[in-house]
Amino acid sequence: MPVPLFATSLAEHMPRIAERLTEVAASGRYILGPEVEAFEGEFAAYLRARHCVGVGNGTDALAIALRALGVAPGDEVVVPSFTFYATAEAVATIGARPVFCDVDPATFCLTPEAVERALTARTRAIVPVHLFGNVAPVAELRRFGLPILEDAAQATGASLNGERAGTLGDAAAFSFFPSKNLGGLGDGGAVVTDDDAVAERVRLLRSHGSRDKQTYTDVGYNSRLDALQAAALRVLLPELDGWNERRRAVAAAYAELGLDGNLVLPEATPGAEHVHHLYVARHARPDELAAHLGAHGIEARSYYRVPVHRQPAMAPYLPEAGPPELPGTDEAAATNLALPMGPELIRSQIEEVVAGCVSGST
Numbered sequence: 237m238p239v240p241l242f243a244t245s246l247a248e249h250m251p252r253i254a255e256r257l258t259e260v261a262a263s264g265r266y267i268l269g270p271e272v273e274a275f276e277g278e279f280a281a282y283l284r285a286r287h288c289v290g291v292g293n294g295t296d297a298l299a300i301a302l303r304a305l306g307v308a309p310g311d312e313v314v315v316p317s318f319t320f321y322a323t324a325e326a327v328a329t330i331g332a333r334p335v336f337c338d339v340d341p342a343t344f345c346l347t348p349e350a351v352e353r354a355l356t357a358r359t360r361a362i363v364p365v366h367l368f369g370n371v372a373p374v375a376e377l378r379r380f381g382l383p384i385l386e387d388a389a390q391a392t393g394a395s396l397n398g399e400r401a402g403t404l405g406d407a408a409a410f411s412f413f414p415s416k417n418l419g420g421l422g423d424g425g426a427v428v429t430d431d432d433a434v435a436e437r438v439r440l441l442r443s444h445g446s447r448d449k450q451t452y453t454d455v456g457y458n459s460r461l462d463a464l465q466a467a468a469l470r471v472l473l474p475e476l477d478g479w480n481e482r483r484r485a486v487a488a489a490y491a492e493l494g495l496d497g498n499l500v501l502p503e504a505t506p507g508a509e510h511v512h513h514l515y516v517a518r519h520a521r522p523d524e525l526a527a528h529l530g531a532h533g534i535e536a537r538s539y540y541r542v543p544v545h546r547q548p549a550m551a552p553y554l555p556e557a558g559p560p561e562l563p564g565t566d567e568a569a570a571t572n573l574a575l576p577m578g579p580e581l582i583r584s585q586i587e588e589v590v591a592g593c594v595s596g597s598t
């Protein structure tokens with residue numbers, strides 16, 4: 237039996253999901269309406285946030301939230317370079333300029349010192365990314381006095397000092413892409429905020445910038461969370477904490493079985509409850525180890541090998557002097573290796589992965 241990178245399964249919940257999808261299909265209410273409102277209320281309550289506004293995907297959630305926070309064309313937005321491309325892409329799509337900062341390769345998250353180096357008089361917002369299910373040190377970014385948009389796409393259910401990721405900044409973007417910790421049956425996303433005015437503006441922007449379909453006050457988006465996705469997510473949300481608990485147990489088992497003898501294991505930010513969207517360790521020769529594991533039926537892969545500031549599409553946004561020096565990013569990109577993770581991973585598979593890492597490192 238191969239050991240998959242994403243050890244997740246919705247099989248147990250499919251009958252209930254199918255039932256709920258049939259009900260929504262029969263209701264004829266597919267765009268916004270009661271199912272989306274119910275999910276928005278339940279997700280906000282889960283996070284202990286005031287507002288959740290469902291949108292089409294996590295990338296739109298980032299772009300719409302940035303605009304709702306007041307970011308305008310020409311403004312600079314600080315983002316880590318070691319992240320999924322969409323974090324910076326969203327900044328560029330609204331005409332703003334992504335300014336890349338470094339990460340700590342131990343936690344894979346940005347640091348306040350790295351952010352400070354990237355600030356200029358034109359900086360209008362900071363986007364900390366809760367990468368791989370860890371939580372970025374958001375409270376320490378407050379001292380810069382700038383709006384903070386959390387990219388919480390990979391950290392649904394994580395927390396920092398008891399507060400949920402997604403409620404630590406001024407607004408947060410979530411993704412319900414199927415592989416995420418809370419994933420739907422297709423694309424989906426949400427903006428979460430405690431700020432009434434920001435929430436109102438996100439609601440306006442997700443529907444073409446119109447409240448009444450007569451007057452259009454903004455050039456907006458057609459980006460709503462589908463009622464069918466909301467129905468599926470309502471079935472799955474109550475499972476999230478249990479799934480995340482099992483993910484943490486898998487991470488603990490990797491450590492307990494001595495994986496740190498062969499790889500540098502991921503560190504949580506102090507005070508963070510990590511949700512291990514991916515279990516990403518570091519190794520001097522990750523490609524060789526991945527090939528060795530693959531030959532033993534164990535899936536492993538490196539993420540973001542070319543960090544975002546080195547992507548061709550980002551060239552126009554780089555300083556004239558050339559790409560910034562981001563040594564932590566380069567180190568994370570060159571050495572990271574994601575190993576199998578998920579609520580369905582069983583003890584014998586975890587042991588197989590550790591044995592494979594031992595035999596592949598000698």
Ligand SMILES: Cc1ncc(COP(=O)(O)O)c(C=O)c1O
Pocket residue numbers: 293294295296319320322323365387389390410411412413423424425
């Ligand atoms: C860190 C991060 N930001 C943003 C996104 C974008 O989310 P989506 O794929 O729903 O647009 C993703 C996931 O795909 C992500 O991992």
